[in-house]
Amino acid sequence: MNTVRRTLRGVWMSVGFLAAVGLSCGVAGAADKTKVDAATKQVEQGAKQMGHGEVVPGVKQTAKGIGNTVVEGAKFSGENIKEFFKKNFGG
Numbered sequence: 001m002n003t004v005r006r007t008l009r010g011v012w013m014s015v016g017f018l019a020a021v022g023l024s025c026g027v028a029g030a031a032d033k034t035k036v037d038a039a040t041k042q043v044e045q046g047a048k049q050m051g052h053g054e055v056v057p058g059v060k061q062t063a064k065g066i067g068n069t070v071v072e073g074a075k076f077s078g079e080n081i082k083e084f085f086k087k088n089f090g091g
Contacts, residue, residue, distance in 0.1 A: 004050060011043055011066055036076050039068035 046062030049055075 007062070008047055011047070011062065014066065014069065033076060035072040036069065039065055039072045041065075042068060 042065030043062055044065075046058045046060070046065055049058030049061055051058075
């Protein structure tokens with residue numbers, strides 16, 4: 001049980017970090033944000049499955065969601081950073 005809690009804590013910390021980075025750099029296109037939100041919901045669904053006793057499918061769903069959240073969050077953050085530098089430094 002402690003392993004699951006530590007894993008979920010790490011997941012939510014990662015999601016929170018990516019959200020903070022994304023929001024601090026400005027607003028990007030809605031399509032990119034939608035992909036990040038969808039990946040985050042995938043993590044939530046996996047966590048809910050684990051909470052309902054469906055551990056194996058829940059872990060699988062959560063792991064996929066974490067991977068998707070990292071990938072889409074990195075893309076989203078990259079676009080935000082790119083826009084930030086274009087706006088502020090004309091590049």
